[in-house]
Amino acid sequence: MKNRIVLASNNGKKIRELGAILAASGIHIQPQSDFGIGEVAETGTTFIENALIKARHAAAISGLPAIADDSGLCVPALGGAPGIYSARYSGEGDAGNNRKLLAALADYGDRRAYYACLIVYLRHADDPLPLIAEGLWHGHITDTPRGDGGFGYDPLFIPDGYTQTAAELTTDEKNRLSHRAQALTAFAAAYRRIAKEK
Numbered sequence: 001m002k003n004r005i006v007l008a009s010n011n012g013k014k015i016r017e018l019g020a021i022l023a024a025s026g027i028h029i030q031p032q033s034d035f036g037i038g039e040v041a042e043t044g045t046t047f048i049e050n051a052l053i054k055a056r057h058a059a060a061i062s063g064l065p066a067i068a069d070d071s072g073l074c075v076p077a078l079g080g081a082p083g084i085y086s087a088r089y090s091g092e093g094d095a096g097n098n099r100k101l102l103a104a105l106a107d108y109g110d111r112r113a114y115y116a117c118l119i120v121y122l123r124h125a126d127d128p129l130p131l132i133a134e135g136l137w138h139g140h141i142t143d144t145p146r147g148d149g150g151f152g153y154d155p156l157f158i159p160d161g162y163t164q165t166a167a168e169l170t171t172d173e174k175n176r177l178s179h180r181a182q183a184l185t186a187f188a189a190a191y192r193r194i195a196k197e198k
Contacts, residue, residue, distance in 0.1 A: 004065075005027065005028070005029045005064065006029070006037070006064050007066075008040075008055050008057060008066050008068035009031065009068065010031065013151045018069065021181055025185070025188035032061075035062045040053055042054070044084070045084070047083075048120065048132065050070040052068075052130065055067060055122045056125050059124055059125040066121070067119065069118065069180065071115065071116060071118065072087070073086050076110065077110040078104055078105070094151060097152070098156055101141065101153065102143070112138075112139075113140055114136050114179075119134075131191065135182030135185075137182065139162075139166075140160075141153075142158050145167075147164070147165045149167045
């Protein structure tokens with residue numbers, strides 16, 4: 001298949017979300033599991049470092065261009081936590097992460113939060129000029145989880161301008177508004193530009 005891009009993730013929900021958003025822009029990806037590629041340790045201290053680690057790992061093993069995202073929820077009142085540790089904040093999955101976040105915010109009036117997403121695209125493992133895109137989705141944390149959609153902290157996150165949590169939005173709404181959607185839209189525009197230069 002021509003123009004294959006490896007997605008450096010084995011997270012089924014993330015694969016579906018990224019795949020749907022990118023497909024709408026005419027960009028098709030294959031999960032790294034199709035190439036027998038496992039997860040790599042995320043040893044960076046920033047979203048961009050972790051995205052680069054994942055994309056480089058997938059590109060090196062597959063020999064193909066790779067795209068990776070690193071994303072998470074940042075709560076200013078908690079010094080930006082859970083941040084890059086969002087997925088492993090409690091060590092007990094999404095439900096445990098949500099419980100820990102609510103407990104951490106119990107004594108705070110400031111419940112502002114934002115989702116951050118960094119996308120990295122590498123033409124090859126040693127690409128000296130990665131394509132990088134960013135998306136931020138601002139909102140606040142509610143007191144009680146609501147909704148069955150999405151994943152991560154979506155049942156607690158109410159986007160600015162909305163009364164529903166991200167988990168109560170339809171898939172189409174979330175794929176239009178989210179931090180990941182914003183980053184992928186920016187990436188798709190940049191990718192089309194570089195594709196024309198080939």
